[in-house]
Amino acid sequence: MKQRFRNGGLAAWSIHHPVGITMLTLTVLVFGLFSFKQLGINLLPHIIAPNVLVRITDAGVPANIMEDRVTRQLEEQLAITEDATGVDSTTSEGRSAVDLSFPYGTDINNALRDASIRLDRAKRFLPDNDEPPIIYKRDPAQIPVMDLVVSSNIRNSIELRTWADYVFSKWFLNLPGVAAVEVGGGLEREIQIVPDQEKLATVGLSLQEFSRQIRTQNTDSPGGRMIGQNLEITTRSEGRFKSIDEIKQLPLQTEQTMNSAEGSDSTIRVSDVAMVLDKHKDERLRIRLNKVPGIKLSIQKQPQANTVAVVDEVKHRISNLRAQNVIPDDIQVEVVGDQSIFVRHSINNAMLAAGSGALLAMVVIYLFLGSMLRTLIIGTAIPIGIMVTFILMQALGLTLNIMTLGGLALGMGLLIDSTIVMLENITRHQAEGETTDEDAINAATEVNSPIVASTSTNLGALLPFLFIGGMTGMLFQELIITITSAMLASLVVALTLVPALGAKIKNSNDKTNTINKIINYLKVKYYNNIGLFIVNPIKTFLVFALLLGLAIVQINETKQIDLPRVDEGKINLSITGDPGMQLDEMDETVDRLENLLMQEKEVQSLYTTAGGFIFGRSVFENSNRSSIKIQLLPSDRRELDSHQWVAMIKKKIDALKLTGYVIYMRVAGVRGLHITRGSDDISIHIRGGDLDTLRRLGDMAVSLLEPVEGLRNLTHSYEEVKQELKVNIDRQRAAEFDISSADIGAALKIALNGEIISNYIEGDKDFDIRIRLPQKNSTTPNALQNLMIDYKDGNAVRLGDIATIRHSPVASRIVRSQQQRIVEISATYNNDVDRQKVLEEVLDRLHALELPSGYVLYDNDTNKTLQEGQKTGMVVLMLAIFLVFVVMAVQYESFLNPLIIMSSIPFAAIGIAIGLLFDADMSISMPVWLGFIMLTGIVVNNAIVLVEQIEIERSKLDQSADNPLAEAIKKAASLRLRPILMTTLTTVFGMMPLAIGIGEGSEMLQPLAFVIVWGLSFSLLVSLILVPSLYALVHSYE
Known part of the structure; x- marks a missing residue:
């Protein structure tokens, strides 16, 4: 057996051990099915953008104050986070948002921990705030996979929001795969205490003291353990408010009560100096579904959870809650966002494309072979390749998504290329009377080298893509992994199972097949006419070169984008x-x-x-x-x-x-797939210090860009200017009353937004207690002048007596990058424009701006996506071509024949250009570049098989015969015509469903399949005409 294995390799072992190879195949199928059942389902690969985000809110604080007190402090601390490459921020009224950027490939969990430490240090410099900072990583998995809206025709908005917060949302937190449930909209219940400042002054209480007494009275305090004989029990003082009425009846400590005579009833209660109201927070948002008011719930899944499974669990839980009357009859729950719908459609379409491609490829094989049994033997590579891929995907933690399934769909035709060559050669030898097992071994050995070389070149073309970083790398790496694993599996099938099964078929009826009669006719015609090209190789080459030049012009004129829009x-x-x-x-x-x-x-x-x-x-x-x-x-x-x-x-x-x-x-766009930082396609920055100057430059930039065709939604970050009331303190007057600017700011906050001083617990529900002044005191600037500011001994003075109030324009938001202010000019592209050309025109126009000293215009990194995509695609393409050459040079221990084979690569561009003429909507994007790169490994397959056969025929022919080189080329070309047609047509038809792009989610991979289908179709002529001509030209000098 060892001798047989050494002599015939895997094919010999397999032919002599059909039972063993069959059982190994069944084992792969069983484990593949098991792995398939374990795979999660998502729309895209798990993509983590290298960003950490920090959010701080403080209602009512103007943007410039937030920038000074919060944003700058955060930036200074977060900017020194290890490996951080950039810090960007947007500050608006009551909100500071800081984005920390890292290089792709950074361990984002470590970055998040490091940034959290920096945030803790920054908290020492931040003002006291009711809302704690939020820090999280940018992860598409954190984007809601499902959005619900809850509405009712009976309940008011407060009741509905309370039910959603404390009842409905809690039922989803224990579901498998659910990470969080965010509730928004509606009216949130709160207890409001509205004091009368005149009454407080009468009893000698300041606003601050009044707030302090309420806060300190509403608490439960532990008292320790009581240990006695046979007894140990904990104690606590019970002080929490149990009802709204208890708050109203709370006695206050005032000068009047402390100085009153013993026994007299001079108790001052909260209700004597304030109103206690069971109300709601100020309404700032209104949410509606199809015009019906409601509350929104966003369901977020865990990063590795199955999107479809999570959504199904949520829907099932809602049905159960409805059946158990947890959801009352008056409450409607509607789904407004369901990520699983598009996921299901996209996955189903990808699976349909893969299945359709496999079926078309099998039909082509059957038409050529006329034998169902032989067709099934070749087709075994498809399920085995798929099952091996599923095993590898499960081992690597990959999911079923449009990239992994797209990789399988793309590989449907490629999976059977090697098996076609193997079985076709065995069949040809059997047709010539060589029907023993040893004959089958010889036939298999004859094509081992070209099969391995073809697969190796395919893999060599794909290998560089595994080293691409950034969004593109994360997006397409799983596609490359699936194609690679499937092709390796098909190679093993071609070298083992196919020879074992093919050797058992002793009879062939191929010559009675109609298609084969046509092929035999074509072989004769091809044999008789290929000599015209062989004897005129230079003219043949010049014709193809001319077509290639026209193709390059056509491709360069095609519009360019980063990624297709789904x-x-x-x-x-x-x-x-x-x-x-x-x-x-x-x-x-x-x-x-x-x-x-x-x-x-x-x-x-x-x-x-x-x-x-x-x-x-x-x-x-x-x-x-x-x-x-x-x-x-x-x-x-x-x-x-x-x-x-x-x-x-x-x-x-x-x-x-x-x-x-x-x-x-x-x-x-698809959630989690937007490459730029914001929602816009173009983002240009002008850096400077003065907001008024930046606003003026932004206006000028927008005016310059308005004539540019192909842009819409053109704007800049400071177009919106708000009015602000500025309180200018008379420091001399304020000092007379011992009032600081902080005292005035605290009073204004209580008057306008109120201040949360404690909380009110009702069962398992927790509501804020807010102290605020009557709204009549803060609706106009004149009313605000009458605001009473407390000072010593419970006295108060009018705000208008110690300060003046005036209107002033301010920016509604402030944008910063790398700890400096910027104005951002942004826009989106029209759908049918050449984005590269539009971007170049935009930059040319903006460079004409005359900037003041200290102001710098620069192209934001997000705009470099197109240029970097082209550069990356070209570099990877060159590297793929180099690796393909290396593989062939090593395989053949020669430079000459690999160069002849490599000549077929660039001419595939002619087919792509022809395809672009038929599909004017196709754009050059990253999937197109990936198609180019994959094509470099695919188009050489036919040339490899042809050149290998020419070498074999040259070794058989008598070199003294008349023109033996031409005769060897003609015979080899006619012999290889059928396998070349079969492998090309099966690959083309296998990818055809994906290239057509039918159904949702097909937009991402259609350009890739489009390039391969058109490029490979034309490469058929290159392999059958140009390669033999070049071989004749090069070897004629020997």
Whole structure:
């Protein structure tokens, strides 16, 4: 046996051990099915952007104050986090957001821990705040996989929000795979204590002392253990408020009560000097689903959890809660965001593409062979390759997603290339009367070398992609892993199982097959006519070279993008009103837009947030901003794609003539797949120190860019200017009353927003206790002048007596990068433009700006995606070509023949150019570059087999014969015609379903398959005409 193995390799061992190889195959299939059942299902590979985010909120604090007190402190501490490459921030009213960037490949968990330590140090420099800082890593897994809206026609908004917070949301936290549930919108219950400052002054209490007494009285204090004979028990003093009435009746310590005579009833209670109200927090957001008010719940999954399984668990839990009456009959629960729907459709489409490709490839094989048994033998490579891939995916922790399944779909034709060559050669020898096992071993050995070389070149072309970093690397590496594992498995099948099974088929009826009659006819014609090209190799080469030059021109003229846009049917509509606009006025306009959109037949649902927006755990409150998330019907149920629909509806919105509003609409990208930092495609920065100067430069930049065709949603970060009331303190007057600026600031905060001084516990529910002054004291600047500021002995003085109040314009937000202020000029591309050309025009125009000294214009790194994508694609392409050459040179121990084979690579671009002529919508993107790279390994396969056969035929022919080189080439070419046609057509038809791009989620991989289908189709002519001609040209000098 050992001798046989040494002589015939794997094929010999397999032919002599059919039972053993069969059982090994069954073992792979069983373990593959087991692994398949264990795989999770997600839309995309697990992508973690190297960013850590910190958020701090402090309601009502102006942006410039937040910048000075919070943002700068955070930036200084976080910027020194180990490996951090950048710190960016956006400060707005009551909110500071700092983004810390790291190089791709950084262990983001270590970065998060290090940044958390820096944040703890920064807290020493931050002002006291009711809301603690939030720090988290940017992870698509943290983006909600499901959004629910809860509504009721009976319950008021306070009751509904309380039920959602303390009952409904808790039922999901223990579900497998659920990480968190965020609740937003509605009215949150709180207890408000509204003191009368005049009454407080009468009893000699300052506002601060009044707050202190309430806070200290509302507490339970532990008293320790009581240990007695046969007894040990804990003690505590019970002081928590048990009812609202108890708060009202709380006695206060005042000068009047302390100085009263013993026995007299001079008790002063909270209700004597203040109102205690069971109300709600100020309404800052209004949430509606299809115009029905409601509460939003966002379900976030754990990073490695199965998206589909988590959503199914949530839906099942909702059904159970409804059946058990946990969800009352008056409450409606509607799904407004379900990531699993698109995941399911995309996965199903990818599986359908893989199955359809496999079926088409098998049909092609059957037509060529005319034998169902031989077709099934070749087809064994497909399930085995898939099962081996599933085993590897499960071992590496990968999931079923559009990339891994797309890799299998792309590999359907490639998986059987090696088995076709192997079985075709065995069949040809059997047809010539060589029917013994040893003949089968010889036939298998004859093609071992080209099969291994072909697979090695394919893998050599894919290998460089595993070393690509960044978003592109994380996105496509799993695709490369699946293709690689499947191809390696198919190689083993071709070298083992196929020879074992092929050797058992002794008879062949191929010559009676109609297709084979056609092939035999073509072989004769090809044999007789290939000589025309062989004897004129230079002319043949020049014709192909001319076509290649035209192809390069065509490809260069094609528009360029970073990644294809995936159409989920989600549209984001943002509305910005004039600064200072109140929520009611904004909501009226939003209502008009909702009415317009609800009339459109393509609209499936509307999710509206008036007064800001909610994204996962982030809540943005701004009365002059609103958003509407539009979900269109699935693509197969509407006539227009999302971009066309946006263009259509924008005209209808423009017809409403909503003056004083800026309305932006954009097609939402796949969650977690946006490469740029924000939601815009273009982001240009001007760095400087003065906000007024930056605003002026931003206005100038926008004016310069308005004529640029292909841009929309053009804006800059300081277009919106708000009015601010500035309180200028008369320090001399304030000093006379021993009042500091901090005392005035505290009084203003209580008067305008109130201050949370304690909490009120009711069962398992926890509500804030807020002290605030009557709203009549803070609705106008004049009323604010009458605000009483406490000073010693319970006395107070009017704010107007120690300060003046005036209006002043301020920026609504402040943007910073690398700890310096910037103005950001941003825009999005129209869908049908060449983004590279538009970006170049944008930069050319902006460089014409005359900047003051100390101000710098620079292209934000996010705009380098196109250039870096092209550069990366070109570098990897060159490296792939080099590795393909290395593999062949090592395989053949020669430089000459590998160079001839390599000549087939560039001419595949002619086929791609022809494809671009038929599909004008196709753009050059990263999947196209990946297709180019994969093509370098695929197109040489036919050339390898052909050149190998030419070498064999040359060794057989009598060298003294007339023109033996041409005769060897003609005979080898005619012999290899059928396997070349079979491998090419099976690969092309195997990828055809993916190249057509039918169904949701196909946009990401369609360009890749498009390139391979068109490039490989034309390479058929290259292999059959150009390669033999070049071989004749090069070897004619020997």
